[in-house]
Amino acid sequence: MSVYVFNLLVGFSPNGIDNGQGYREKMFDQIGLDSKYVFTEFPDMRDIMLYKNVGIPIHKMINTHLKLTGRDCFNFTDNTESMIQRIQADMNVSEMVHLENSIQFWNNGYLMCEIHTLPFDQRYFYEIIYFKENCLIKKDFYSGGIIYSDFFVTAENEDGSLYAKTVKRTFYNEDGEICFEQIGDNCFLCNGKMLNQYDLLDLFFDSLDLNDKDVLLLDRAYDLKFNDVIFEKRLLCKKFCVIHSGHYFEDGQSESSIYLNFEYYYWFKYSKYIDSFIVSTENQKIDLINVLSDYKYDIPKIKVIPVGAVESLCISNGRKPNSIITASRLVNEKRIDLVIRAVIEVHNSNNQITLDIYGKGDKPVEDKLRKIVKENNAESYIRFMGHQSLGNVYQNYDLYISMSMFETFGLTLLEAAASGCALIGLDVPYGNATFIKEGYNGCLIDYSYNQSKDSVIELEKLVAERILKILSNKDILNKFSNNSYELANNFFTYKIAEKWNEILY
Numbered sequence: 001m002s003v004y005v006f007n008l009l010v011g012f013s014p015n016g017i018d019n020g021q022g023y024r025e026k027m028f029d030q031i032g033l034d035s036k037y038v039f040t041e042f043p044d045m046r047d048i049m050l051y052k053n054v055g056i057p058i059h060k061m062i063n064t065h066l067k068l069t070g071r072d073c074f075n076f077t078d079n080t081e082s083m084i085q086r087i088q089a090d091m092n093v094s095e096m097v098h099l100e101n102s103i104q105f106w107n108n109g110y111l112m113c114e115i116h117t118l119p120f121d122q123r124y125f126y127e128i129i130y131f132k133e134n135c136l137i138k139k140d141f142y143s144g145g146i147i148y149s150d151f152f153v154t155a156e157n158e159d160g161s162l163y164a165k166t167v168k169r170t171f172y173n174e175d176g177e178i179c180f181e182q183i184g185d186n187c188f189l190c191n192g193k194m195l196n197q198y199d200l201l202d203l204f205f206d207s208l209d210l211n212d213k214d215v216l217l218l219d220r221a222y223d224l225k226f227n228d229v230i231f232e233k234r235l236l237c238k239k240f241c242v243i244h245s246g247h248y249f250e251d252g253q254s255e256s257s258i259y260l261n262f263e264y265y266y267w268f269k270y271s272k273y274i275d276s277f278i279v280s281t282e283n284q285k286i287d288l289i290n291v292l293s294d295y296k297y298d299i300p301k302i303k304v305i306p307v308g309a310v311e312s313l314c315i316s317n318g319r320k321p322n323s324i325i326t327a328s329r330l331v332n333e334k335r336i337d338l339v340i341r342a343v344i345e346v347h348n349s350n351n352q353i354t355l356d357i358y359g360k361g362d363k364p365v366e367d368k369l370r371k372i373v374k375e376n377n378a379e380s381y382i383r384f385m386g387h388q389s390l391g392n393v394y395q396n397y398d399l400y401i402s403m404s405m406f407e408t409f410g411l412t413l414l415e416a417a418a419s420g421c422a423l424i425g426l427d428v429p430y431g432n433a434t435f436i437k438e439g440y441n442g443c444l445i446d447y448s449y450n451q452s453k454d455s456v457i458e459l460e461k462l463v464a465e466r467i468l469k470i471l472s473n474k475d476i477l478n479k480f481s482n483n484s485y486e487l488a489n490n491f492f493t494y495k496i497a498e499k500w501n502e503i504l505y
Contacts, residue, residue: 022055222263330361342463394419407431422480
């Protein structure tokens with residue numbers, strides 16, 4: 001049995017879905033599952049590294065184009081030193097320059113070509129770029145031999161500036177012969193047959209030779225062509241769809257949706273062809289059944305399997321007193337502005353309190369948040385920490401705060417609980433209620449999605465009161481910390497892996 005996970009995005013920063021896929025791979029590894037992760041568009045090294053860093057092994061990443069060349073996965077084994085010797089023998093090189101992850105070859109002041117080495121192992125390379133009189137003319141991508149070549153011409157923008165325009169991309173079989181060529185969104189086989197993106201996916205699924213024991217695990221639903229092909233082909237394999245975010249939104253809850261989630265609406269329409277929906281909490285399962293019933297959609301099996309897990313508890317050797325952490329994408333619906341204003345409010349009563357904000361996101365949102373901090377002269381105790389790996393960070397803080405208006409699961413909440421942080425959050429679906437138990441390990445604060453300006457001010461004061469209550473009483477803080485550890489015990493990787501084992505086998 002093989003599980004094919006769709007899909008890994010190209011050209012984006014990882015979000016909760018991608019991080020969830022990394023957690024899940026740890027579970028799949030524990031149960032010895034043959035898992036593959038599919039790029040439906042061809043990734044560059046940046047994309048590959050992003051997913052490697054969330055925990056997905058490179059040898060488990062596959063791609064539709066790569067598969068059609070006869071290769072089952074990425075395999076970066078091309079030796080850098082061998083290619084250097086080859087270039088020096090074939091080209092008139094007067095100077096070779098070693099940079100951090102590249103080697104440049106020059107001749108009489110002109111850059112001739114550049115080798116790009118793997119970010120994690122410079123002994124191997126993945127790309128060679130060729131220039132003529134400093135103009136880009138060709139790029140070769142390697143993974144166990146040459147995979148494709150991009151060909152460029154110099155073109156002119158409307159403002160008169162020049163740029164390298166891609167003419168075509170040529171893919172090669174393992175023996176180096178041309179397999180097919182891509183021009184724009186269309187591919188052309190050697191016999192002249194044209195394939196659009198749907199045709200390419202159709203051939204890819206045929207090449208997998210799926211049977212009734214195999215599983216397609218779909219993590220994304222909206223505006224992605226592989227969904228259309230999967231449901232049209234009536235494949236023999238099982239189809240599991242993971243509902244990562246909210247499937248239904250009340251008025252005022254989401255900036256982009258009201259009522260049915262525009263993304264999952266597609267799956268709901270085809271729910272009779274889906275073997276199971278996977279959700280993260282029991283409450284989400286109950287709500288999903290009600291929504292599907294109200295809209296008269298078929299209700300497949302619905303399994304509750306948390307999207308995240310922890311390998312172990314992170315025991316602190318010393319937290320910074322009066323320290324607060326929040327971590328999320330910096331977007332409006334995360335309401336980091338509420339956290340900031342509440343901390344500014346409580347700082348008047350306890351000037352030892354600090355807040356560190358981890359994460360990146362929309363620049364206008366971040367600029368707005370920084371402006372709030374600056375206007376309130378809070379830069380000495382409220383810091384923006386950027387995007388970082390937080391595995392060993394939470395345990396340095398006393399308190400984690402989430403003012404997010406919606407968390408389907410809340411990976412950061414789990415990580416904070418497993419690090420023994422006390423927790424404060426809004427009483428909203430589903431993650432906050434899962435990981436924050438009022439009076440047990442933190443505070444859940446009542447929230448309405450249609451807040452007036454006055455009620456928002458009251459909410460900020462209420463959050464400030466809860467912060468002060470927790471951080472000013474060591475007995476409460478220690479109790480909440482110990483109980484967070486206790487709650488996180490239910491989310492060990494081996495326990496969640498068993499849930500996947502039950503549904504997959």
